[in-house]
Amino acid sequence: MTTEPICIKQGAEARVYELSTFLTIKEGCIAKERFKKTYRHPDLDRQLTARRVTQEARCLYRCNKAGMDTPAVYLVDIQKATIYMEKIVGTTFKRLLLDNQHNQYSDLDLAPIADKIGKALAKMHSIDIIHGDLTTSNMMLRENGSVVTIDFGLSYGSSMPEDKAVDLYVLERAFSSTHPSTEQLFANILASYIKHYKQSKPIMSKLEEVRLRGRKRTMIG
Missing domain, CATH: 3.30.200.20 (Phosphorylase Kinase; domain 1)
Known part of the structure; x- marks a missing residue:
């Protein structure tokens, strides 16, 4: 076999x-x-x-x-x-960003990728699936340009805005810790997420709360 x-x-x-x-x-x-x-x-x-x-x-x-x-x-x-x-033929989003980090990603057109990521996350949260480990390592780009979300090992079902906000916060922290100068990229992902997910307003409110808790933890150590 x-x-x-x-x-x-x-x-x-x-x-x-x-x-x-x-x-x-x-x-x-x-x-x-x-x-x-x-x-x-x-x-x-x-x-x-x-x-x-x-x-x-x-x-x-x-x-x-x-x-x-x-x-x-x-x-x-x-x-x-x-x-x-399925074995995905392509590269991770992390590798793509790291390979272009030296020139501030100037050779990349990241807007379409950001839109696809935001749309994908909107679809996932709209059916109440929480990924649990959103990072640029767990997003792959097929040869045709499609964004594939992988590694659902920590995924679970939840309709709670808090859980969806934490999902987004984990991805935001992955960007800030691994990929410098990608604040606008993540902002574009969120803009796409909001555009494609009509019930995103309470999640965005919770995301601000989660960010505040994260900053407090950082300050306290």
Whole structure:
């Protein structure tokens, strides 16, 4: 069914493998495997892991169905705690920005990308999905220019404006900590988000509150 997988990333919760072939998919796929937590009781660990795998796959499916560009899910193996999904051909938004940081991104037309990101986040929040780890590493650009949101390992469902505001704040902090001089870029993303999400007003109010709490934490240390 598959060739020998190559581990391309390992995080706190899962390992990500690349398979050169998978079933009838010639391009291969990405396999994301959640590993066991030895500090938990085995039965509890199986239950929690199965729940997280199912939740991630469900969030990916719902976002894709809503018109958001996310990796297609090919197979969910609960016993192996593994999701087999589309291998995206392209580059991360983080890599694109880092490669052009030296010239203040002057060679890039970032406005269309910002609009696509804002629109994608609006679609995601409009169906009450919280990503949980929005960073420029978790956004990829396909060769056709489409923005793909990846890694829904911490995603969950919520209609709370506070949760959606925190989602946006995490992305804002990712920009400010990793990519200098991108304040206008993030402002453009928010403008697109507001444009495409009619219920964004309470979220923007909460975002200001979240920012204030973040500044207070920074000052206190």
